Each structure stands twice: as C-alpha cells, then as structure tokens.
Amino acid sequence: MSDRAGTRGGAARRLAALRPSRFVGPLRLLTPLGRGVLATGVVATALSVRLNWLEFTQLAVVAFGLLLVALAWQVLPGAPSATIVLRQHRTIVGASPPVAVLAVEAGAVPMLFPRVVVPVGGRTVRLRLPFLRPFSRHDEVIELPVMPRGAHAVGPVSYEKTDPVGLMSRRHEMGGVLELLVSPQVTDLAVFAGGLANDLDGATSQQLSMSDLAFHALREYVPGDDLRHVHWRSSAKAGQLLVRQFHETRRGHVTVLLDGSRASYPRARDFELATSVATSVALRAVRDDFDTYLRCGAHLAHSRHPVAMTDAACRFALEDGDAYLAHAAEAAGSVAGTGLVVQVTGASRALVDLDMAAAQFGRGADWIVVRADSQGETAVRDSGPLRELSVPDLARLQDLMARGMR
Template sequence: MSKRASTRGGAARLPAALWPPRLAGPLRVFTPLGRGVLVTGVVATVLAVRFNWHEFALVAAVTYGLLLVAIAWQVLPGEPSANLVLKQTRTVVGAQPVVAVLEVEAGAVPMLFPRVVVPVGTRTVRLRLPFLRPFSRHEESVELPAMPRGVHVVGPVAYERTDPVGLLSRRHTIGGSVDLFVSPQVTDVDVFAGGLANDLDGATSRQLSMSDLAFHALREYVPGDDLRHVHWRSSAKAGQLLVRQFHETRRGHVTVLVDCARSSYPRLRDFELATSVATSIALRSVRDDFDTYLRCGPHVAHSRHPVAMTDAACRFAVEDDDGHLAQAMDAAGAVAGTGLVVQVTGAARAIADLDAAAAQLGRGADWIVVRADSEGKTLVRDSGSLRELSVPDLARLHELMARGMR
C-alpha cells in the first residue's frame, strides 16, 4: 500500500448548511485558504475605499490576482483519465486485503501532487500522487480496506483539481467502477456422510421403487409387477415368486433454503453464521457434482458451479417480512425430485413453520434443519419428521452434519 494512502469513512467537507443557500454552491469550490484570501480581499477593498489607503488597495489587488489565477487554472481544458483494476474481484471475509492497481494519465494541465479518492463501498481510500507532467502516466498500488460480506462497488476514482496556490479545489470523477464480491467464511463438510450415496444417477432416498439402481430387498410377487424384476434363483429356493425392490434415486438435487426473516435471529451475527453454514453446505454439494438450489429471500443460485453459490451468498440479507413458506413453495416449483433439503434458520423460528415448509417440497426427500445459534449448545435431535441441528459456530458444522446425516 502506498505510504500516501489513508482510509476514511467519508470525505471531510464543511457542511453546506453553514453557508447561505445562495453562496453554498459557489463557495464549495473554495478551500479554507481560498475563503480566507477572498475575505481578505473583500475587507481590504472596503478599507481602501473607505479610508483611501493605497496599501489596502494593493493587498486587494494581490488577492484578486491570485483568485483569477486559480479560476483560470480550473477552467483550463484537458481532464486526466484513470483506470482502476482489482487484482482479484472475489475474496472471503477475513482474507488478505485486496490490492487495486490505479493507473492515472494526466491531461493537458499538470497535476500538482493531486489528491485521489477511491470509494470502496461506504468507505473511501485517500492517497496523494506525485507531481505529474502533462500527459504523463503514473501507476499506484492501493490496498483496499477489509470489507464485510457483500457486493461492494469500488470506484469511480475522484480527483481533486487544485491550483498551484491551493485556493480552489474541484472534484472530478474519472474512470469507471468495478464490483468486489466478499463471500462469507466457509468450512469443508461431508454433507452426505453416512446418509446419501453419491453415484452416477444421484442420491438414494428413503422412498422405495420397483425400478431403479439402488437394490433394497426382495418381496413377494403381486399381480401387476414387472416380470423382468423377478429374482428367479431366490424364487426357486423359496418356492414362490420374489421380485426385486429398489431405493428410488434422486437425480442429484440438493436444496438449501436460508431463512431471511429478521424475527428468526435473536442476534444479527446469527444470520451471518447461517449464511456461512448454508454456503458451506452448498459448496460441498456442487463439489460432489450435485445440482444445487441455494436461496435466501430474492437471491437464488441454481447451478453446479461454486462461484454461483458464493456470488449469491454475498447478496444475502435479512428482511422484515417473513417469506420462508413462500420461498419453499417457489423452490418446490423450481426443483423437482430433490434428494436432500436443508433449511438453515435461527433459534427463534418455530418448528411448525419449518414443518410446513417441508410439506411444500414433499416428504420423499431427506430433511435437515440447521439452526445458527451463536449462544446455544451443540445439538442433534429429531423433531417430528425433521432432524434438527443446532450450530453455535462454523467450526462445529462438519461434526454435526456427519452426525445429522446418519
């Protein structure tokens, strides 16, 4: 990071409310020094006219001359240009700071040790560049501040054009902007450990079928059964017709629903934990080549690619409206025959609401409820037809998922 760079929450400016409305706009371009010179010139002019003092007339002439030079400097043509490039557009919460490369090309007017402001989300990075001759180029590495999970706009670069004396300063926006994706922290988990089998056709479910790949058992023949599934050797030994029965396989679908209702989370950090939990599960799913549906509020990712999961998780946010049941209904319409459904919620969500959401997608799939509760205890229990896991921190997710899938 440049030694001339500094990070602030916002630009320090004199509030416009301190000035009369008609003067607030024009006086905004004056620096504190410029306002002092202007006041000095006005006072010197009054004194020179009132008392006919030539000394004050000379002071007034000098101040007005400096102001004219400053104004002429501001209206000279030739704006600089800037190009801002991020060395990486995606990062993770808590990772090494992202470095941006800023390339500035001066215009027809030299840049006198210019101040440059790089917006990063709601924060700003300020840096002072060296003197740039007309049409010269300078490249600067800028270390961006650590940002929370989300999608943050970096840029456009703002350049403060100041005259040699420093009386006037105008801000010009140069260059474009780029999005920085900060994804949640994740951990590696074995989602299907001891539970779902990952094969060429998908994950086995608890539903029984008369035609599939995962063999379950033999049963007596009933009229209407396909004779191709008769196990003749066992039938000969038993003295009656026996047919094969199979586990119905799901075609590699995993659905992860994140509860976005603010009322479900007693603490806001629990929602961040829920986002990390859901993203960890979704990433494990896509790495196992399962078609994954990840949703939180209006933000949906339906893919087999990890980047789609992390990019969607960057945009997750809590909402005042409770739309968890509606999201489950939408997921049921978007995903048919899912093999595993994971509901990630907070400690305050009622189990009846979760059971109602489970009913929307059918009972053929395996169901797991993961509660993100930073002040709770590690817990695995069965609540009716749902298996419920309570996760106090991300480090315990691997162990709990392995226990919950058995």
C-alpha cells in the first residue's frame, strides 16, 4: 500500500508541476499592450466583486473579451507561407547590392499590414507589406544590404502575426535558408601566363633536361647523351657534335597556399588583401588552363574552373591556431609534380616556415612568396631560393607578379 501511495503521490506532484505550463504559452504571446489589458481585467474583476459596481464588471468583460478575440486570432488554422528567391547567388565585394524576390501568401486569417523580417548574414531587412486578404499573394522585390566577403545565410523569413488590436503576437518562420556567396575583389594578371609558358605538357621550369619539349639551347656532346638529340646541321657548321638541351616541363599544376593563421597578419585588412591576391593568382592559372589547387585552412578548391576558386575564397577565414605547415604537407601530397607554388601570407610569417612549406613540394618546383602588407612598401627580393613580393594593395599586384616571374 505504501508503494502505491508513494507512486500516486509522485504522479500527483508531477501533474501539479505540469499544470502551470499550460498557461505559459498564451502568456508569452501577450504584447506589452496585452499585458496591460490583462492586468486591467484582473483589477476590474476584483473591484467588481468587492464593490459590486457595474462599470467595473463591464470593463472586465471588455478586457477579457478582447483577449479571447486575440487568442482566437492566433489559433485560427491556415498559417501564412513565404518563399524567397535570390536573383543572383554570387556577387563580388564592392558590386551593386544583390536583389531577392519575396513571395508571401496569407492563410485563412488576413494579414494586417504585416511586418516581415529577412535575416541576411548578421544583418536584417525589415519590410512593411500591404494588407493581404485571406489566401491572397504578394510579391515584393527587396534589395539586400551590401555584405562583406563570405558565405552568408539568407532567411528564413519571419513574420509577427498580430491581432487587429495588437494584444497578442506570435513569430512565424517561413521558407528555407539560401546561401549568398560574396567573393573577394580580384585583379586580372595579364602577364601571369607569360611568366609560365604553356606547352603540351604544362609549365616550363628553370631545371634543364636532356629530353623534353621546351627547347633551351645547344651544348657540346658528352658521352652518354642520346644521339637522337644531336643537332646535325649545327654540328656540321661547328665541326663538333652538338646536342639539344631542354627545359624540364611538368604537368600544368599551380598550387596557391593562403596562410590562414591570425598571427601572420598584424591587421585584419591584410588578410582580406591576401585573399584577393591568392584568388587573383588562382583565377589567372585557371584561365591559362592550369590544374589549380587553392587552399586556406580546411577550405580548398582543386579544379580548372573559375567558379570553384571564387566559391572557395568566399569561405576563407582566419584561425587562431597555426596549421599552415600541416596544410602545406597535405597539399603537397594531393598535388604531385606541381610546377609553381605560390604562398600568400602576411608580414608576420617567419621566412623559415615558408621555406619549410615550399620544401614539401620538392626542390624542383618554382616558389613565390607574396606578403600582403597594407602598410608596407612595394618590394621584390630574393631570400635564398624563395622570391618574395611585398604587396601593399591589389592594384600593384599585376606589376609585381610580372617582375617576380621573370
């Protein structure tokens, strides 16, 4: 018996604890005006009972009647619906603001000049729509705010359903979430293709070979040379055997590594400049039909298509840790025999780290380091096997790349 009594007592306590939660929902729907009307109704009821005044009774009936109408307005079936369509899913920093089309369809209850909120990244677009009759539809063209580089979520659309008096309000979220990609500013590196010569196999390097496609010069024959490479006409004129010497060619691979460590950049805008530099180099390589590998942190693109490069650049972000060398090793393992490695970093990255990252690709690859330093000076300098370019702004990148590739 004691066990049964304890079980019943526990169930009763749990039931009692659950009862107040039934009233939490409607109370949360009350607006400040609704709370004032509710308080007025309670006070008027108490005074009517105590003083037996008809005026207070009428006031209480009106207050609670308005609250019941507001509650009925909220529970009526037929919720509104909305969809949002982006006219362009991709844009560039500094371009005209993107445009979206918002389609709102009312439910069984008319929408009284509804307020609609459209989240765009960390910002919001607030709209006041016209009166919508039950089951009517309205299309609204909205201009989204100018957003920085990144991948921004657009939606879901939220709507405050409010009764005619404004006593109760409930937020409805409608539609899905779309993605707006804002790519960095880039510059056209017209001279990049001239620095990396295209041929049937790929890009030429500065390494010399005795058997390849890119002709370099003639030299004297030494024992062991392949007689197929003897240039007989020149040998007859010179009176000695001369053989052709070639530039060693590789497959058309270009690897662009963007340093994503926060400690490498004294200023946040330097990372945005570095992102623009890395994307510009990757796009030039893609347009020259090179197989391009672009990476920053965990985000990468390995393709010959420009859209893949810009979409990946939208997601590049600074990280608190320093995994640059590990990411360089992963890139070297993914891209075998790359002809050019371009490392884009900030002013604070140590040169020894860049040399170690380049060494992951083998000493046969060409290396270029581009430092994005908005407060530095334009410079091209050789630091051992690495050629360093210091870029203070994107406009000077084209000239620096032309000097750096020679």
